[in-house]
Amino acid sequence: MLDLVSLRRDFHMHPEVGFTEFRTASKVVEILASLGFDVIYGADAMDGDSRRGLPSADVLEAAYERALRDGANPQIVEKMRGGYTAVIGVKKGKQEGPAVAFRFDMDALPVLESTDADHLPQAKAFRSRYEGNMHACAHDGHTTIGLGLAEKLADGNFSGTVRLIFQPAEEGVRGAYSIVQKGMLDDVDYIFCHHLGTNVPLGEVHGASFGFLATTKMVAHFHGVPSHAGASPEKGKNALLGAATALLNIHAIPRFSTGSTRVNVGVLEGGTAANIIPQHAKMIVETRSVSEEVNAELEQRVRNIIAHSAAMHELEHEIEVIGGAIPINSDLDMAELAIEEAKQVEGFTAFKVSDSNAMGSEDASFMIKRVQERGGKGTYMAIGTDIPAPHHHPKFDIQEEILPRSVELLHRIAKRLLT
Incomplete structure (x- = not known):
C-alpha cells in the first residue's frame, strides 16, 4: 500500500519546474505501471509544437541529467527527453461504460524555500534539495493524490474507463494545451480537476470554483x-x-x-x-x-x-x-455530485456546491472545455487545507491529513460514475 505522506515528501524534496518534471514523471510512470495501468507518456501524450514557454535546450538537458542522478528510470525518462513530461494512466474496467478523467499537475515553482525552524518541511527534513525551486502550490500533494487514486482503482472493478492525467507546466498555464491538442481528452465523458488550499480551510470542499480568468x-x-x-x-x-x-x-x-x-x-x-x-x-x-x-x-x-x-x-x-x-465553466450537476460524495468522507464537514474562490488562471480550462465541446461534463473543485503562508510563498505548506481524504473523495466520484 502506498505511503501517501512519504510519497508526497519525496516529491516535495525534488521539485521540478514546468517541462523538467523528469524524476517526478518517471516515478509516476513506474507506480502506474506497477498497478496495472496502461501508461501513455512522452511525445505520445503531448503535441510538441503546442507546448508553451518551453525552457531552453540547456535547461532541459541539465534537469534531465539531474533526474538521472536522483533515481529516475533511464529507460522511462529517455522518452521524456526534451520536455515531454506528461503522463496518462489508463485503466479499463471489467465492463463497458463511460470514460472518467482526473487531472493532477506535477510542476513546482522557482521559489527559494524557507529554512525557518517553524517551516514543517525544514523541521521534518523534507525541504527542497533543489535550491531555488520549491513546491509552493501543493502540486506535490496533487501528484500524490493521483497515485493514491490509481491504487484504489487498480482492481478494475468498475464499468468504463478511468484516465488519470498527470500534467506538466501548469504554472504559467503552459502544459495542458499540448495534451488537449494530442487528443488525450477526446474520448472523455467526465473530467474532474481540483486544487488543494486556495484559501479554503481544512474540512471544507467546494464542488466548483468560479472566477478563473x-x-x-x-x-x-x-x-x-x-x-x-x-x-x-x-x-x-x-x-x-x-x-x-x-x-x-x-x-x-x-x-x-x-x-x-x-x-x-x-x-x-x-x-x-x-x-x-x-x-x-x-x-x-x-x-x-x-x-x-x-x-x-x-x-x-x-x-x-x-x-x-x-x-x-x-x-x-x-x-x-x-x-x-480560458475561463472555466463548471457543470453544476457534477459539482453537486462531488459534494454528495464528499459528505460521505470522514473529515469533510463543510460544503459548497460552488464558490468564486479561484486564483488567477488555470489551464485545466482547456481540458474541461474540450470535454464539454464533445458532449461531456466537468468541474474544478477546491479541497480545503489550512496553509501557514500564501500560495507561491517560501513557507507554503499543506496539512498532510488531506491526502487520504482527497483520495477517498475522488475514488467515490469515480465509482459513482462507473457503476
Missing part, C-alpha cells in the same frame, strides 16, 4: 542597432527605448465596459552598458479578463502597441505566446 502570456523581443552612445548615438536604434515605449502604452490601455481586465508587463530587460545603444530588449507581458473574447481583444491591442512601438523606433520585433488559459 482568461489569459495570454507573451514574450516580445525588440531588435535594434548598437552604436556608441556618446560619439554616434544617431547611428543606433535603441531596442530598450522601443520596449519602454511599448510598456508605457500597454499600461495605458483603457478598461473595458464588457468585462474586467488585467494587464501587466512583468519583465523588461535590455542593454549591455551605459555607453552602448541597446541592440536587444525583451518584454514579458500578460493579459487577463473574465471573458475569453475580451481577453482576445486585449491581447490584440497589446500586439498592436508592441508592433507600432517597434516601428516608431525603426526596430524589428517578434512575439511568442508562452502561456494561456
Whole structure:
C-alpha cells in the first residue's frame, strides 16, 4: 500500500519546474505501471509544437541529467527527453461504460524555500534539495493524490474507463494545451480537476470554483542597432527605448465596459552598458479578463502597441505566446455530485456546491472545455487545507491529513460514475 505522506515528501524534496518534471514523471510512470495501468507518456501524450514557454535546450538537458542522478528510470525518462513530461494512466474496467478523467499537475515553482525552524518541511527534513525551486502550490500533494487514486482503482472493478492525467507546466498555464491538442481528452465523458488550499480551510470542499480568468502570456523581443552612445548615438536604434515605449502604452490601455481586465508587463530587460545603444530588449507581458473574447481583444491591442512601438523606433520585433488559459465553466450537476460524495468522507464537514474562490488562471480550462465541446461534463473543485503562508510563498505548506481524504473523495466520484 502506498505511503501517501512519504510519497508526497519525496516529491516535495525534488521539485521540478514546468517541462523538467523528469524524476517526478518517471516515478509516476513506474507506480502506474506497477498497478496495472496502461501508461501513455512522452511525445505520445503531448503535441510538441503546442507546448508553451518551453525552457531552453540547456535547461532541459541539465534537469534531465539531474533526474538521472536522483533515481529516475533511464529507460522511462529517455522518452521524456526534451520536455515531454506528461503522463496518462489508463485503466479499463471489467465492463463497458463511460470514460472518467482526473487531472493532477506535477510542476513546482522557482521559489527559494524557507529554512525557518517553524517551516514543517525544514523541521521534518523534507525541504527542497533543489535550491531555488520549491513546491509552493501543493502540486506535490496533487501528484500524490493521483497515485493514491490509481491504487484504489487498480482492481478494475468498475464499468468504463478511468484516465488519470498527470500534467506538466501548469504554472504559467503552459502544459495542458499540448495534451488537449494530442487528443488525450477526446474520448472523455467526465473530467474532474481540483486544487488543494486556495484559501479554503481544512474540512471544507467546494464542488466548483468560479472566477478563473482568461489569459495570454507573451514574450516580445525588440531588435535594434548598437552604436556608441556618446560619439554616434544617431547611428543606433535603441531596442530598450522601443520596449519602454511599448510598456508605457500597454499600461495605458483603457478598461473595458464588457468585462474586467488585467494587464501587466512583468519583465523588461535590455542593454549591455551605459555607453552602448541597446541592440536587444525583451518584454514579458500578460493579459487577463473574465471573458475569453475580451481577453482576445486585449491581447490584440497589446500586439498592436508592441508592433507600432517597434516601428516608431525603426526596430524589428517578434512575439511568442508562452502561456494561456480560458475561463472555466463548471457543470453544476457534477459539482453537486462531488459534494454528495464528499459528505460521505470522514473529515469533510463543510460544503459548497460552488464558490468564486479561484486564483488567477488555470489551464485545466482547456481540458474541461474540450470535454464539454464533445458532449461531456466537468468541474474544478477546491479541497480545503489550512496553509501557514500564501500560495507561491517560501513557507507554503499543506496539512498532510488531506491526502487520504482527497483520495477517498475522488475514488467515490469515480465509482459513482462507473457503476
